[in-house]
Each structure stands twice: as C-alpha cells, then as structure tokens.
Amino acid sequence: MAEVNAPEPPHVALKDEAVAWFRDLQARLVAAFESIENAGDSPLPPRRFVRTPWTRPGLSGGGEIALMHGRVFEKVGVNVSAVSGSFDAEFRRQIPGAEEDSRFFAAGISLVAHMQSPHVPAAHMNTRLVITTKGWFGGGADLTPMRPEAPESVADTAAFHVALRAACERHDADYYPRFKEWCDRYFFLPHRGEPRGAGGIFYDHFFSGNAAADFAFTRDVGLAFLDVYPRIVRARMGRAWGKAEREHQLIRRGRYVEFNLLYDRGTMFGLRTGGNPDAILMSLPPLVRWP
Amino acid sequence: MAEVNAPEPPHVALKDEAVAWFRDLQARLVAAFESIENAGDSPLPPRRFVRTPWTRPGLSGGGEIALMHGRVFEKVGVNVSAVSGSFDAEFRRQIPGAEEDSRFFAAGISLVAHMQSPHVPAAHMNTRLVITTKGWFGGGADLTPMRPEAPESVADTAAFHVALRAACERHDADYYPRFKEWCDRYFFLPHRGEPRGAGGIFYDHFFSGNAAADFAFTRDVGLAFLDVYPRIVRARMGRAWGKAEREHQLIRRGRYVEFNLLYDRGTMFGLRTGGNPDAILMSLPPLVRWP
Numbered sequence: 001m002a003e004v005n006a007p008e009p010p011h012v013a014l015k016d017e018a019v020a021w022f023r024d025l026q027a028r029l030v031a032a033f034e035s036i037e038n039a040g041d042s043p044l045p046p047r048r049f050v051r052t053p054w055t056r057p058g059l060s061g062g063g064e065i066a067l068m069h070g071r072v073f074e075k076v077g078v079n080v081s082a083v084s085g086s087f088d089a090e091f092r093r094q095i096p097g098a099e100e101d102s103r104f105f106a107a108g109i110s111l112v113a114h115m116q117s118p119h120v121p122a123a124h125m126n127t128r129l130v131i132t133t134k135g136w137f138g139g140g141a142d143l144t145p146m147r148p149e150a151p152e153s154v155a156d157t158a159a160f161h162v163a164l165r166a167a168c169e170r171h172d173a174d175y176y177p178r179f180k181e182w183c184d185r186y187f188f189l190p191h192r193g194e195p196r197g198a199g200g201i202f203y204d205h206f207f208s209g210n211a212a213a214d215f216a217f218t219r220d221v222g223l224a225f226l227d228v229y230p231r232i233v234r235a236r237m238g239r240a241w242g243k244a245e246r247e248h249q250l251i252r253r254g255r256y257v258e259f260n261l262l263y264d265r266g267t268m269f270g271l272r273t274g275g276n277p278d279a280i281l282m283s284l285p286p287l288v289r290w291p
Numbered sequence: 292m293a294e295v296n297a298p299e300p301p302h303v304a305l306k307d308e309a310v311a312w313f314r315d316l317q318a319r320l321v322a323a324f325e326s327i328e329n330a331g332d333s334p335l336p337p338r339r340f341v342r343t344p345w346t347r348p349g350l351s352g353g354g355e356i357a358l359m360h361g362r363v364f365e366k367v368g369v370n371v372s373a374v375s376g377s378f379d380a381e382f383r384r385q386i387p388g389a390e391e392d393s394r395f396f397a398a399g400i401s402l403v404a405h406m407q408s409p410h411v412p413a414a415h416m417n418t419r420l421v422i423t424t425k426g427w428f429g430g431g432a433d434l435t436p437m438r439p440e441a442p443e444s445v446a447d448t449a450a451f452h453v454a455l456r457a458a459c460e461r462h463d464a465d466y467y468p469r470f471k472e473w474c475d476r477y478f479f480l481p482h483r484g485e486p487r488g489a490g491g492i493f494y495d496h497f498f499s500g501n502a503a504a505d506f507a508f509t510r511d512v513g514l515a516f517l518d519v520y521p522r523i524v525r526a527r528m529g530r531a532w533g534k535a536e537r538e539h540q541l542i543r544r545g546r547y548v549e550f551n552l553l554y555d556r557g558t559m560f561g562l563r564t565g566g567n568p569d570a571i572l573m574s575l576p577p578l579v580r581w582p
Contacts, residue, residue, distance in 0.1 A: 069582075075581075075582075190562075191562040191568045191571075192568055250578075254575070257548060257552070257579075258552060258572070261548070261549060261552035261553050262552050262553075262562070271481075271482040271553070277482045277483055280482075281549070281581065284545070284581035285581060286580060286581060286582065287541075287578070287579070287580050288548075288578070288579045288580075288581075289577060289578050289579075290366075290572065290575035290576065290577060290579075291360075291577065
C-alpha cells in the first residue's frame with residue numbers, strides 16, 4: 001500500500017509480521033487438531049488436514065485452505081489468506097478509508113469447526129488485518145454448543161469466556177466487556193430472535209491508536225482459542241450420542257448457515273471482493289437439516 | 292389500502308379475488324402432489340400435507356404453510372399468505388411506491404419441492420400481488436435438475452419451458468423471451484459464476500397497465516406449473532438411484548441454500564417485513580451437504 005496518497009497507517013509496517021503470525025497460528029491449530037484426531041476413540045481411522053493453496057483473478061496474493069474431514073472433527077477448516085485488490089464502486093462506500101482510494105490489503109486466519117459429536121460445541125475463530133487508507137485489526141472467537149442450556153455446555157461456555165477474558169485483560173480492562181457485548185450483538189439472528197451460539201468476543205475496525213499493541217492483542221486472542229478449544233473438545237468427545245441428538249445437531253447447524261449467509265460481514269466481504277468461494281464458504285457445516 | 296392518500300392502484304379491486312385464487316391454486320397443487328405420493332413406488336407409506344396457519348405480531352392477516360415430507364417429495368411446501376403491514380424506514384426506500392406511504396398489502400403463493408430422487412428436478416413456483424401506493428403482480432417458476440446436462444434433464448427442461456411459453460403467449464408475445472431472460476439473470480450465483488438451475492420465467496414489479504390482464508396472466512403461470520411439473524415428477528420418480536447420485540444431490544442443494552439466503556429478494560422481503568421465518572425458510576432443502 002506504499003502507493004496510497006496519504007500518511008500511511010502504522011499497520012503497513014506490520015504486514016509481513018502479521019502474515020507470518022497468521023501462518024504460524026494456522027500451523028499450531030492444525031497440529032493441535034490432528035493430535036486430537038489421533039486421540040479420538042472411534043472405529044474410523046484418524047484423518048489429516050488437506051491443504052489447498054489458491055489464487056484468484058483480480059487479486060494479488062492468495063491463501064491456503066487447510067481442511068480436515070475427521071472422526072472427531074466432522075469438518076474443520078483453518079484458512080489463511082493475504083491478498084491485495086480493489087473494492088468495487090458500491091462496496092467501497094461501506095469500508096472505512098476506502099472512499100478515498102479503493103485499494104486494500106487484507107490478511108487473516110479463519111477457523112470453523114463442526115464436530116461429529118453433538119456433545120462437542122462447534123467453534124469459530126477469525127482474526128485479520130485490513131489496510132485501506134486506514135488500518136485496523138478485527139476478529140474474535142465464539143462457541144456454539146448444540147444445547148447451550150445443558151450443564152456441560154454451561155461449563156464449556158464458562159471456560160471459553162474465562163480464556164478470552166484473560167487474553168483481553170492482559171491488554172485493556174475494557175476489552176472483554178466491550179467485545180463480549182459486541183459478539184452477542186453481532187452473532188444474532190433477528191428473523192429467529194435467537195443468538196447463534198453462546199458468545200465469545202468480537203471486534204472489528206479496531207484501532208486503539210497503537211497498531212503494535214492491537215497486533216499483540218490479536219495474537220493473544222488466537223492463543224487463547226488455541227488453548228481453550230482443544231481442552232473443551234477433549235473433555236466432551238468421548239461421550240456417546242444417539243440419533244435424536246444427531247438430528248438436533250443437524251437442525252442447529254441450519255441456524256449457523258442462516259447467520260453466515262444472511263448476515264455475516266466476513267462472508268459478504270469475501271464474496272464481494274472476489275475472494276475464493278470455497279475458502280469463504282468453508283464455514284458451512286458438512287451436513288445440515290431444515291425439517 | 293383504502294386509507295392511502297393517492298389515486299388507488301387498480302389492483303386494490305382485485306385483492307379478494309387474488310387471495311381466493313392463491314388458496315384455490317394451493318388446494319389444486321396439494322391434491323396433485325398427494326396423488327403422486329399415492330402413486331409412488333417405495334416401501335414407505337404415502338404421506339399427506341400438514342397445514343399450519345400462522346399470524347405474526349405487527350402484521351394483520353396471516354398465512355398457511357402446507358408441508359409434506361413424503362416418499363416421493365422429500366420436502367415440499369405450498370404456502371399461501373395475505374398480510375398487511377408497514378415497511379420500516381430503511382426498507383421502504385427499496386420498494387416501489389412505499390416512499391410516500393409505508394403501508395403495504397402482499398398476498399401470494401409460494402411452492403418449493405425437494406425430491407427424494409436425484410433424478411427428479413427440484414422446482415419452485417411463486418406468484419404474488421403487492422400493493423403499496425402502486426400495485427403489481429410478480430412471480431415465476433423455475434426448474435432445478437441435479438444434472439442439467441443429462442439427456443432426461445434436457446428433456447424435462449424443454450417440457451417445462453414449453454408449458455411456460457404457452458402460458459406467456461396467451462397474453463403477450465414479448466412475455467416469454469423477456470421473463471425467461473429475467474429468470475436466467477435472477478437465479479444466478481455470482482460468487483460461483485453458476486445458474487441456480489435450468490431456468491423458467493421470472494417477473495416482478497410488473498404492471499402492464501391492465502391489472503386484470505396481469506392477474507389472468509399470473510393465474511396462467513400457476514396453471515402451467517400445475518400441469519407440467521407433476522408430469523415431470525411422474526416420468527422420473529420410478530428410476531432407481533445410488534449413493535453417489537444422492538451425494539451429488541445433497542451438494543447441489545447447497546447451491547439452492549446459498550442463492551436463497553444470499554440473494555433471493557423474496558426471502559429478504561419476508562424476513563425484513565416481519566414475516567414468518569418458518570414459512571419463508573420452508574424453501575430450504577431437508578438435507579444438505581457442504582463437503
């Protein structure tokens with residue numbers, strides 16, 4: 001973005017380091033999930049991630065989908081991308097700093113896990129750096145138990161929030177309450193009057209005034225997720241389930257699809273900027289029922 | 292809409308007759324599909340439609356979902372509704388004639404059929420009357436074979452278009468080419484560069500200057516669908532299929548969901564105007580795979 005006619009946002013100096021971080025976090029998450037896959041107790045063999053690099057016409061840079069269809073993880077994607085391009089005329093009006101210059105840089109990591117067991121919550125984690133004539137970090141992590149009111153789900157949700165709260169509090173006492181509330185507001189299906197899941201944190205277009213500090217916070221969000229979600233999966237994956245629980249899981253997954261296609265800003269951003277639909281729609285569950 | 296301060300659109304005089312027509316067409320479609328269900332050749336028993344009337348806070352009037360989960364029709368909904376309400380401030384700017392007065396009347400029939408057999412095309416038909424300070428009819432019908440290039444699908448698609456063309460040509464020589472092209476443009480997934488199906492006709496915000504003639508045309512669209520789609524189902528439903536064909540069908544259904552939630556105007560209209568989400572999302576397939 002050195003060509004942009006304006007004082008450069010300080011985020012430009014962090015681009016390479018951020019891209020390297022997203023790759024590093026991807027590698028750690030892949031290793032953690034493959035290790036869980038090995039530990040799974042199932043007649044099926046453990047599975048591995050399959051990596052598919054991609055580029056797209058009209059975008060420089062590209063990304064990599066790492067996707068596993070396993071015996072514990074029914075479908076889990078851990079995608080990274082780092083692309084530069086131009087927003088179209090209509091879309092740039094919706095993006096901070098893009099009115100002046102349509103060019104953008106966007107890099108990030110995006111993870112969605114849909115589990116075989118209805119007792120293991122689905123999860124989402126995504127962090128990103130976006131640079132237009134402005135720069136910001138954004139992201140978050142949230143948990144989707146199939147029965148949020150069940151005692152195990154309440155415990156998992158509490159552990160998840162404890163981990164994210166700790167990551168937030170290392171940086172600013174305001175972050176956790178602010179970003180938790182933002183998450184509750186964001187992951188909500190107005191047509192159902194229902195939250196998508198049990199929350200977490202969400203932040204976007206975020207620049208505290210110190211880009212390096214925001215990057216450190218963004219790294220800690222990823223590390224908190226890397227710590228807590230595998231613990232939740234290991235604690236719940238051994239429990240047996242039956243047909244009724246599976247059916248309920250398939251129906252709950254429909255809400256996930258409804259949210260992602262009707263309301264999710266990241267999905268819209270990706271599809272509208274010519275991103276790879278296979279990478280963007282990796283978030284959609286492997287099997288879904290609308291009864 | 293007698294309260295609207297403007298010369299009433301001539302559609303107001305057709306409201307009762309249109310509502311009665313949508314109900315009548317629903318009854319005929321339900322009868323035709325239950326008769327096919329009886330003729331199905333399967334160890335499962337034939338099933339029947341279940342009717343669920345609904346009302347919604349903030350809307351006067353209501354609707355009825357008629358839904359069948361059968362041995363031929365895996366999931367088929369034939370919904371009618373007739374409601375009056377008010378558009379919210381943001382939405383009314385997108386609706387013809389609603390800038391001046393936010394009140395609207397909308398009545399229609401909406402049908403989506405997802406079939407057990409991957410050899411039987413899915414189908415959609417929807418016609419409606421909408422009145423703001425303006426009035427119009429809209430709707431259409433389109434066919435979604437799972438493998439549009441297969442010879443049987445080419446034949447089914449041809450038969451479907453012949454029926455719709457005949458309905459159009461009874462009214463205006465321009466309708467079929469115009470509304471066929473509109474359908475191809477409308478039922479398209481830009482993020483995939485793919486059409487949703489094999490087309491049909493689509494028209495919206497349509498007022499020829501003669502509301503009674505537009506109503507007669509709208510009736511003929513429904514009758515053409517009532518004639519041709521049951522014939523296609525009967526011709527294809529007996530053919531055996533295997534696991535690979537079923538898997539392909541489940542994946543193709545994902546495209547249907549993507550279109551309906553990302554782009555469909557009717558879905559958006561319903562959800563944004565406080566419609567019944569169960570009725571609106573009846574269009575979503577019973578089981579879907581995103582691999």
